[in-house]
């Protein structure tokens with residue numbers, strides 16, 4: 001599933017290709033992608049005549065800002081957008097085609113068919129599902145060590161599931177959580193309230209640095225991810241633990257292990273990320 005760096009890369013590449021274009025028609029061959037309105041004719045009617053101003057991102061969602069509407073789109077497992085000329089052969093698994101008045105088309109392809117599209121009046125999209133409960137953006141200025149600790153440090157649950165929870169911090173998925181925890185030297189099962197301020201500082205720095213570098217390199221192309229121009233990302237070559245089971249740790253040489261934490265496959269170096277016992281004070285009965 002694309003995470004923040006991949007969605008951000010799609011946003012940037014796509015924005016260059018389609019911003020300023022006006023929708024002339026919409027072809028929908030898989031109505032289940034449409035969530036709001038769910039009726040294909042109504043969905044298409046609302047978009048016809050709309051000019052795309054820009055594309056923004058909120059968490060792992062794309063926000064297509066038209067002059068009088070906002071389309072919220074989630075790629076889920078394998079959704080991808082591409083820009084084509086009218087008449088280009090339509091590839092298998094293309095479910096929605098936005099026809100622009102200059103003869104180009106934005107096509108949405110999704111082998112797994114889990115992606116979603118919602119239409120809203122501008123501004124309403126932030127007040128209703130799926131965007132209304134999203135947490136803080138980790139690359140925004142509002143994400144500070146202080147805000148990070150305020151949201152998470154009192155919680156008694158394991159740090160990995162907390163980082164994956166989009167209601168606290170958005171955009172992090174399995175890849176970047178494993179990478180950030182390794183970089184910070186924190187065990188994924190350490191409870192949030194057992195982390196010291198110095199741990200939070202390392203984790204904060206690791207989240208920012210990992211996501212920033214991944215955005216710079218166009219995200220990680222694992223499975224089918226490509227950007228809005230069909231290009232692969234490069235960050236998969238820089239991953240330190242994710243997908244590196246049984247390979248030597250880049251820091252200490254010990255084998256990277258793969259376990260399960262909170263139901264998710266988890267890559268860890270147990271030497272660099274030791275699980276610390278809770279402080280004696282918290283064991284008092």
Ligand SMILES: [Zn+2]
Nearest residue numbers: 249252269272
């Ligand atoms: Zn190590």
